[in-house]
Amino acid sequence: MTQMVGKKVGEGGCSEVFQWGGNQQIVKVAKGNTNVDAVKREFSNNMLVWENGLPAARPYELLEVDGRPSIVMERIHGxxxxxxxxxxxxxxxxxxxxxxxxxxxxxxxxxxxxxxxxxxxxxxxxxxxxxxxxxxxxxxxxxxxxxxxxxxxxxxxxxxxxxxxxxxxxxxxxxxxxxxxxxxxxxxxxxxxxxxxxxxxxxxxxxxxxxxxxxxxxxxxxxxxxxxxxxxxxxxxxxxxxxxxxxxxxxxxxxxxxxxxxxxxxxxxxxxxxxxxxx
Missing domain, CATH: 3.90.1200.10 (Aminoglycoside phosphotransferase (APH), C-terminal lobe)
Known part of the structure; x- marks a missing residue:
């Protein structure tokens, strides 16, 4: 999966954020303080609120990047x-x-x-x-x-x-x-x-x-x-x-x-x- 990871575009307390593929998606890669269950919960929550029309970015996929749980998301240009x-x-x-x-x-x-x-x-x-x-x-x-x-x-x-x-x-x-x-x-x-x-x-x-x-x-x-x-x-x-x-x-x-x-x-x-x- 590492071939899809582009330049780093952000970082939070629980994840690092990189470009994914082209310019329309990003991947959130969990830090060591965030386990796979937490990432799965975030993906599930995000999919649920997006599908129900809440003000949320679209999630695409749950996967691993270099052994770290990750989420591919819609990139918000702003x-x-x-x-x-x-x-x-x-x-x-x-x-x-x-x-x-x-x-x-x-x-x-x-x-x-x-x-x-x-x-x-x-x-x-x-x-x-x-x-x-x-x-x-x-x-x-x-x-x-x-x-x-x-x-x-x-x-x-x-x-x-x-x-x-x-x-x-x-x-x-x-x-x-x-x-x-x-x-x-x-x-x-x-x-x-x-x-x-x-x-x-x-x-x-x-x-x-x-x-x-x-x-x-x-x-x-x-x-x-x-x-x-x-x-x-x-x-x-x-x-x-x-x-x-x-x-x-x-x-x-x-x-x-x-x-x-x-x-x-x-x-x-x-x-x-x-x-x-x-x-």
Whole structure:
């Protein structure tokens, strides 16, 4: 299979991404921290949501590349929301008006999540079971703390809507002014509030990479509350739902994130402090 692999075009916490064949497909090649069962789950999830018309790239094939589980996908020619977001952070405050006073691109995640959450009862994994497994597998918390978080989670209402599970800007691609999600590995049936809490936690506590200019870090720190407000207002406007329940999901979602490979130790310490303050 290696003869089909082209140049590297991206990388995430769980995979490396290469051109595949021509220019219309890519192959996601799992890293050592991602086993074949996880890749099979991502492929199955992605195929299911794509076939049901959710905003997703088309998956083609599950295979191995140099002994590593891999997925051949439709290549999205465009840019990620992360790229757009960093460009926004690099602009001096006086020039941010070029993005529009309403910061339209900051509303994209809310719109995609609202579109995703309109679907229900697809045969995806249980969000609650996945969260409990992750919480029990994570380090940092004591066994007693984990059980207290799980008891809190089990008292929350049960819903059955499609959730993405990882709505960060790096998982959103913009193609011809249309946005779609990539990386459906953590997709599930459950409560939309978990997705919303995931986004709020990310904006509230994300640590920008070390190579990020100090001006971008400073801009991001000053805009965190503003970004969350725009996101929540747009989701509330589109869904017509109150977001009162989101706060109840912050602690279990933060606990689940403690086992994520893609976030820094510094960020995990912030999440740990948040969890313990709520316990």
């Amino acid at each position: 840019e990620s929301l992360m790229e757009h977001f960093f460009r926004y952070l690099m602009q001096p405050p006086s020039e941010k008006s070029q993005y529009g006073d309403s910061s339209e691109f900051l509303k994209i995640t809310a719109r995609l999540l609202n579109e995703t959450h309109r679907f229900g009862n697809l045969p995806l994994p249980s969000q609650r079971e996945m969260m409990i497994y992750s919480i029990r597998s994570a380090g940092y918390l004591t066994a007693s703390e984990k059980e207290r978080v799980i008891r809190h989670l089990e008292q929350l209402p049960i819903k059955k809507q499609v959730c993405h599970g990882d709505p960060n800007p790096g998982n959103i691609m913009i193609r011809e002014n249309k946005a779609l999600f990539i990386d459906w590995m953590n997709a599930s049936i459950g409560n939309p509030e978990a997705d919303l809490a995931e986004y709020v936690i990310m904006i509230r506590y994300a640590i920008l990479p070390p190579h990020a200019p100090s001006s971008a870090v400073s801009n991001f720190d000053s805009l965190r509350a503003h970004i969350i407000q725009i996101f929540c207002d747009e989701y509330r406007r589109l869904s017509g739902n109150s977001l009162d329940e989101v706060e109840n999901w912050i602690m279990p979602v933060a606990a689940r994130k403690l086992c994520a490979d893609a976030i820094s130790e510094e960020e995990k310490m912030l999440l740990l402090a948040e969890i313990r303050s709520r316990l």
